[in-house]
Amino acid sequence: xxxxxxxxxxxxxxxxxxxxxxxxxxxxxxxxxxxxxxxxxxxxxxxxxxxxxxxxxxxxxxxxxxxxxxxxxxxxxxxxxxxxxxxxxxxxxxxxxxxxxxxxxxxx
Amino acid sequence: xxxxxxxxxxxxxxxxxxxxxxxxxxxxxxxxxxxxxxxxxxxxxxxxxxxxxxxxxxxxxxxxxxxxxxxxxxxxxxxxxxxxxxxxxxxxxxxxxxxxxxxxxxxxxxxxxxxxx
Numbered sequence: 001x002x003x004x005x006x007x008x009x010x011x012x013x014x015x016x017x018x019x020x021x022x023x024x025x026x027x028x029x030x031x032x033x034x035x036x037x038x039x040x041x042x043x044x045x046x047x048x049x050x051x052x053x054x055x056x057x058x059x060x061x062x063x064x065x066x067x068x069x070x071x072x073x074x075x076x077x078x079x080x081x082x083x084x085x086x087x088x089x090x091x092x093x094x095x096x097x098x099x100x101x102x103x104x105x106x107x108x
Numbered sequence: 109x110x111x112x113x114x115x116x117x118x119x120x121x122x123x124x125x126x127x128x129x130x131x132x133x134x135x136x137x138x139x140x141x142x143x144x145x146x147x148x149x150x151x152x153x154x155x156x157x158x159x160x161x162x163x164x165x166x167x168x169x170x171x172x173x174x175x176x177x178x179x180x181x182x183x184x185x186x187x188x189x190x191x192x193x194x195x196x197x198x199x200x201x202x203x204x205x206x207x208x209x210x211x212x213x214x215x216x217x218x219x220x221x222x223x224x225x
Contacts, residue, residue, distance in 0.1 A: 004150065032212065043198055043216035044151070087150065095166060096141075096214070098150030 003027060004090050006099040014107055017078045021102045023071040023088030033064055034089040035073050038101065044087055047073075078106045109134050112217035114199050120223045121189040129184040129220050131199030139202040140182040141166075141214065142174065144195040151198060157182055158205060189224045196221050 006023045013019050025033075033050040048055065050062040050071055061074040071088055083106045088099040115130045133140065138159045143151040143166075153166030157176040171193060173185040182201075186193060200214040 008148075043218055044214075045216070046213050049213075091212070095153055096151075097167075098143075098152070100148060100150045 002099075003092065003097045004088055004099040006086075006088050006102045008100060008102060010103040010105055012105045012107060013078055015078055015080060017106075018074065018076045019078060019104060020075075021073045021086055021088075021104075023073075023099055025069050025071070025088075025090045025092075025097075027090070027092045028066075028069060030069075030090045030092050032091040033071050034091075035060075035062055035071075036087040036089055036098075038085045038087055040084075044098075047086070075104075078104075080106050080108065082106050111135065112199055112201055112215050114197075114217035114220050116220060117218070118221045118223075120225060121186075122225060123189060123191065125189050126185070126187050127189070129186075129197055129199075129222075131182045131184065131217060132180050133182075133199075133201040133215070133217075134180065135201060135203070135215065136179065137201035137203050137215075138179065139205050139212075140176065141200045141202075142172070142182070142184045143198045143200065144168065144193075145198060145219075146195050154184065154197075186222075191224050194222060194224045 035047040036044040037047045038044045050064045054063045059076045063072045085101040087101045112133045141156040142154040145151045152168045155174040157163045197220045199217040202214045
């Protein structure tokens with residue numbers, strides 16, 4: 001089993017749609033959690049950290065369920081500029097483990 | 109600030125050749141990392157450094173070497189290139205170390221695409 005698993009997609013949604021991505025991780029001792037965004041042929045960039053209490057940044061909401069070892073990212077009111085690959089990242093004993101990413105395409 | 113810079117952007121190597129991938133950061137970050145990303149896969153950590161003179165292996169270190177003589181630079185060396193090393197290599201840096209409760213934002217360079225034939 002992979003340490004960090006994501007649905008690869010692709011998710012094709014119209015502008016204005018709400019879309020949710022899921023991620024599961026295998027190591028219960030994981031310490032911290034993140035969502036990164038990666039545009040085609042570009043470097044990853046931090047989108048947001050994920051905290052146990054859940055956190056929101058504008059149109060983006062991240063949730064963490066430690067009991068189920070599950071992380072989610074919700075994007076509301078999708079924009080064309082949200083088209084990218086979203087990487088779930090888990091810190092396992094001071095080693096960042098990246099999921100393979102979920103690809104999102106937002107269409108006009 | 110230029111952030112994290114990497115050179116070259118793209119390189120083709122023949123099997124058995126060697127090369128050094130350069131990485132530099134001007135943010136005065138102590139922590140630096142090298143990752144590789146294969147098509148359709150997540151990034152995998154090759155080596156990391158917590159400060160000048162200190163390096164340690166990550167998940168996939170075989171076939172690579174690193175050094176950290178200054179805070180700014182963290183070169184990655186491939187001694188005997190193999191087709192399995194065809195990948196995109198990303199260097200990253202962070203102000204705080206991993207395990208800092210979600211504050212350990214990593215800043216990535218633009219990547220080096222390496223093709224070994």
